[in-house]
Amino acid sequence: MKLKLLYAVLICGGIIILINQACTSSTYRDVREGEALAHNHCSSCHAFPDPSLLSKKVWGDVLPKMAELMYVEIYYTPFNISGPDGDRPASREAPAQLFPYDKWEKIVKYYIAAAPHDQPRRSKEWKGMGKELKNFTSHGIDLHVDRPFTSLVRFDTSDHRIFIADANQDKLYVTDAKLKLLHSFPVFTGVTDIKIRNDYTETVSMGILKPSDERAGKVTSYSAGNRPAIIVIDSLQRPLQASYADLNNDKREDIVISEFGFRHGSLSWFENEGDQQYKKHLLRALPGAISSEIYDFNRDGMPDIITLMAQGDEGVFIYYNKGGGNFTEERVIQFPPVYGSNYFQLVDFNHDGWIDILTTQGDNADYSMVAKAYHGIRIFLNNGRNQFDEKFFLPQYGSQKAIPADFDNDGDIDIASIAFFPDYEKVPMESFIYWENSGDTTFARSTFSGAADGRWLTMDAGDIDGDGDLDVILGNADFAAGAIPKKIREHWKEIPVSAIILENNLNNKMVNK
Secondary structure (H helix, E strand, C coil): CHHHHHHHHHHHHHHHHHHHHHHHHHHHHHHHHHHHHHHHHHCCCCCCCCHHHCCHHHHHHHHHHHHHHCCECCCCCCCCCCCCCCCCCCCCCCCCCCECHHHHHHHHHHHHHHCCCCCCCCCCCCCCCECCCCCEEEEEECCCCCCCEEEEEEEECCCCEEEEEECCCCEEEEEECCCCEEEEEECCCCEEEEEECCCEEEEEECCCCCCCCCCCEEEEEEECCCCCCEEEEEEECCEEEEEEECCCCCCCCEEEEEECCCCCCEEEEEEECCCCCEEEEEEECCCCEEEEEEECCCCCCCCEEEEEECCCCCEEEEEEEEECCEEEEEEEEECCCCCCEEEEEEECCCCCCCCEEEEEECCCCCCCCCCCCCCEEEEEEECCCCCEEEEEEEECCCEEEEEEECCCCCCCCEEEEEECCCCCCCCHHHHEEEEEEEECCEEEEECCCCCCCCCEEEEEEECCCCCCCCEEEEEEECCCCCCCCHHHHHHHHHCCCCEEEEEECCCCCCCCC
């Protein structure tokens, strides 16, 4: 009897082993097939996102959202405002072809199998950072706003004025160089850019703060006195920035506008047809346009356009001016879609006569809100043929913006940077970093004791007091997203500063105490 029972157990055990082997073999085939599918389909829209960039858990949160955007069977619903159609009026008809669920399931298996268990941290954490900011003194600007949402700060160095926009108050405040409030006036919601002219200013306003495809954005002109505002361009999809130049050589100033949007957006240039009439010309009909600059890259005498794109197909693109209002697109830098690109600036970093590119990656307001080792500042050097290679990477969790300039007047380029999504638990002082160029591709980091007194969304630099050195201003936005310790949240409530000035003390002082 015992022998029969033992024989039965051995048979059952053999069956279990065979089943496990079959399952393992089947899973392995699915994972390998999923890898090929991921490379084929994901790379068709953007840079391939390697599984190592996020942990298994985070991929588990992200992939269902990606399934919505890819129109995967069972995930697609025409009434989901966070889906691929954004918050446009929902269509009752599904797309002509949905992505097969069985293929999607294999892609998921590949990512979950290949991803690390824990979110990768920086391979080498900084040992420390000085809290004594050399040559700078901080001064808070309190505009008596309970919960500041400073969407723009800008130095007007010609008239020694400071512009501060608050997206909760829908106001634009103007102070003098000694931080005395001169006046304020109402603006449309979410001012993110401003063009300061002789007798008037032009603002770019999103019109709505939350992710949206609503066409509520505007370019608006405000004159001195009580004259009514003039809407220059209307019905824009969450525009972030505008650049101005005569692009078609007709002696009129045209405008390049970055419409970030949400699921839909664009980069366009608006042809000035006179009499305040503008004609829109699409350059890139995709969401995620951050900002642009005008620069003659190929030195042919015609202004070209360079832009940073995010929201999926992240990268830097140059639009070469072919004359007559025609442009050709060339991608010069590409990033994976989880990098969170959010700022770029042109600078001749190595003083070789060719313009280089600085970028920041650190936008974490998405479905993977964790500290990412690849967040930070990147500097791409121009080889003289407008081909750009990454030379420096300066890590900073949640990096938001970085301004390259010679802050200490020693002839080389330093960097001032802010982080909107720093690691508040472990390194909150990375909210602001001053990177002093020490030469030989090395930088010394420092910050100031009030670096965590706000959540810095925006920043500007310039010689606001006219003393020959560059000052810095940081704009504070009270934003709830992310893991923020209770102690820091309470601290923000106690001192709700709208902005902080970092006065450069190389020469004279800005504020007379």
